[in-house]
Amino acid sequence: LLRSVARLTPTQSHDNSQVSRVDTGALDKYNPFEASSDAKQDITNPRAPPYSAIQAQKITTAELERRQRELDAKAAELARREEEQRAREVQNRPDSLRGVTTKNWPPLPSFCPCTPCFYQNIETDIVPEYKRVVKFGYYLWLSYACLLIVNLFTAMVYFFGTSNYWGGSLFGVAILVFIICIPSSYLCWFRPLYKAFRSNSSINFFIFFIVFGVQVLVMIIQSIGILNWGSCGWITGLAVVKLSPVIGIMTLLVACMFTVITGISAWYLIHVHHIYRSTGASFGKAKQEFTHGIISDPLIRNGAVEAGLFAARQTTSAGS
Structure with missing residues (x-):
């Protein structure tokens, strides 16, 4: 038994020496985490689809047209609301500020057949001073x-x-x-x-x-x-x-x-x-x-023109 063991021992030692002589250079350069990091990067950052200028232009034009329609609708709605607000303000404004001078003096009862002859509103027509x-x-x-x-x-x-x-x-x-x-x-x-x-x-x-x-x-x-x-x-x-x-x-x-x-x-x-x-x-x-009131009065101006024409005709007829 001891002889058999002795015969086997050199072979096993020879095999162990071969295993020990295996080249470990590749293992030294091997990094097990490199492959996983690349995989994670591929998962987290998927590749962008191929870029098409025509498709991008179509999408951009459609988006701009949609936004323009929305802006036009909002502008029209805002203009309508502003017009309604101005109409309410004008309606609630005093007559003198609206340019409407409804005659209110003398203040007569509603059953009176006569109507007021003048417009008078000291609060709105006269300055506070x-x-x-x-x-x-x-x-x-x-x-x-x-x-x-x-x-x-x-x-x-x-x-x-x-x-x-x-x-x-x-x-x-x-x-x-x-x-x-x-x-x-x-x-x-x-x-x-x-x-x-x-x-x-x-x-x-x-x-x-x-x-x-x-x-x-x-x-x-x-x-x-x-x-x-x-x-x-x-x-x-x-x-x-x-x-x-x-x-x-x-x-x-x-x-x-x-x-x-x-x-x-x-x-x-x-x-x-x-x-x-x-x-x-x-x-x-x-x-x-x-003087300005006389000149701007159409009746007086027309009368002056007619008087001038009449004088010119009289002068012409007298000269002839």
Whole structure:
């Protein structure tokens, strides 16, 4: 047994030496992770499909057309909404800002057959700086109109309550003053005042100064109360206070109201004149506005042309 083992031992040792002599150079250069990393890279980053310029152009053009259609639809929707918003704003806007001047003065009830004659809106037509001035002028005109109503009533009481011969003429003239002075004062001095502050018109300022100055003089006469002049002033009241104390006191109260409103009107005239001078207006500007208004008036312009043609025809016929 020992001999057999001894015989086998050299062969096995020879085989072991051959195994030990196997070349390990390839194993030294071998990296087992290289193949796996390449596989992972192929999995995570798949290869792009082949590029086609025609296909890319088709896709790009279709996408742009789709986006353009969407933008056009959004723009049309936005324009429609803006138009609706502007329409609502214009509808909610005051008449004066919309360019619509619906006549609203005098304010008459709906059942009245007459309609308003003027458009008046101090809140929207007059700048905030002069609103109080114009409102004060309007209230001053209302006060004067109410005073003429009171004067008419007192003159009627004076006529029926006394035996003075001038009572009838006092009452008759008071009726005429009531009918004429209320509308004429509104047309002749308040409307020019309103237009002057609305458009900074020098010509309207001058009309106001002239007419309102005349009215202040008339109110001074009405305060005095000259007999047969249609006003219950101081002279009229003092003439009847002894005969009829009640009627005399009523007449003297009207005289006091005439005096107060006359003083306020004189102050208001001076106040408006100071405002007018502070704006840099002058008579030259008023004259320029008046001339421009005459030239721009089509009726006056046509009349001037016809007058010129008529004069030319007359000259031609006279020369022939």
